[in-house]
Amino acid sequence: MKPSLFRNSIAILLLISLIWSCNKDECFDIDHLDFYSEEISKWYVNDSIESFTIIDNNGVSQTLQITGRDLHITDKSTYDDCGNSYGSSYYSVSYKTSVSPISFGVFISGSSFENGFTLRLNYNRRIEPIVGKETVYNFVSRKSLDNVSEIEYLDNFSVNEYEFSDVLEITFINTSFENEVKTVYFAKGYGIIKFVTQNGNEFGIK
């Protein structure tokens, strides 16, 4: 590259970056952020909910154990050009079944970033065939953010005579073997209340 061409390229790059930096960020819509921050906090699993018994189609019981939960809240994590700042939150809860080799992790996060209010569900099998899947739900668009699952928002849902409102029905699209988890039901404030395997066996709160 000729020195003059090189100098010109640098100058153009500097100009572009200056113009870019002069663009003003959109101001935070604080009302919008406050609404969704409060909304996602209602999806955290209540502290009063501990491990509980689940029963399958054949009447066989086991425990869906809550093995950990955590909440991190930061007051000011992002800033806009209008003098506003906004915080972020990160909640997690993890589960394992006491007999079958299944583990779940649920992560609910909130921030001012694009797609900032999400619920991420991951599912793992602890023995072979090993499976690990993860999908993300956007609370604002009420849709899955990926092609791993289809997610429906159910206003009401019942499991073994228990009634729940505001439930996410998360159905993994590509499941291959009979004991692989196909659908997970996550209720606002209660957490996972039911899951269904590929062969149709349903494991619901008892």
Added chain:
Amino acid sequence: MNTIKILFFILILFPACQRGEEIRYIPLSAFDKSFINYSEFEAVPFIHSNGFEFNLIVESKTISTRQSETKHPRDDYTTYEVLRCKLNSVEPELNIEISVMPKAYEPFLRITVGDKGFFFNTQSPPDMDSIILNNTAYFDIFLLGSGVYDTTVIFPSGILYTKEEGILLIKMSNNETFTIQK
């Protein structure tokens, strides 16, 4: 000069990387093997305490070798055989592994059901003379307990086992059972 230094370090490190020697090989005896009578791909009928019937399938039965643990890499070690048998079922999803080691090394039979482990000493006499389960009599029964007493979680808490039939019964901590149904 650098080459000489590297060679010097290799000469020093090389003996440290060497393993000790095998000083003993302990095969499984006929006595040891007699504790696992399952045949590969055999289907063993079971019934849950609420009446649900299913088969435990013998997925594999293999003999492998293990080496004894040593404090230092250069310590000599013993190699011993282990007979392992894996059983599983789809509904309910039970994943069971039974393994037996040579009496001459460590006389133990170990059973894991999911995350829970059980074992008994193969040189000990059976705990019970006989039991009738689903109209069939079984003899010389070993009782295995998991030794875990968390009452908030449903897990396998006890097993009845015989040399001839293998697992007769798995008792869960909520008193549900999976029982052989011959």
